[in-house]
Amino acid sequence: MTGWLDLPWADLPASVRVDVLGILAYRKPAIRIPLGDHTVAERVAAVITEVGWSHASDEEYLVAAPLPEVALHILDVDRRTEHHTLELGLLLGYPLCCARAAATAGEEDIDRLAARLGANCDRAGAPQLDPRDYPSGIALVSYIACSPRCPSALRDARAAIGCIDTAIPEVDMSTEPWRTWGQAARTLRTRTTGGAS
């Protein structure tokens, strides 16, 4: 784990912590960072250059991806007014089933979709994919899974917990992003031990 940890966490939305965990844990191929002001954009861009990725930005977002043409393409898809939820989801590394489910629901319904999945996670006793606290950084995957039991999304969530558990003995858990990641792992790991599966 490298320069990604040097992002200016205090000046970025907490949800960026979930997205960067995705890069480190399950090879999330690109991220889209909402920008507050230009001094933040410059500091974010410096970190992204340092890790060997490229970036493209407009007034609203900075997109980071390994190749400059991919970063530009994602920014371009995101700006389109016509339906682009499926394509954008796939470019940002959502599993196909989850990207499709989000696209079917439509972009306007993203909050309602998150609320419904969260309620289904409660009902299933499977908290790993609960998206309701994503805005405060307490989530293991950076997208809305198609169900609490989606195998692809659960694989990503397990990878995220594994990444955090492996690092815990060696890092200062009182600093960001570790504090938030540690809290996400504690809150959202499977509580059932053995028995039903």
Ligand SMILES: [Zn+2]
């Ligand atoms: Zn899925």
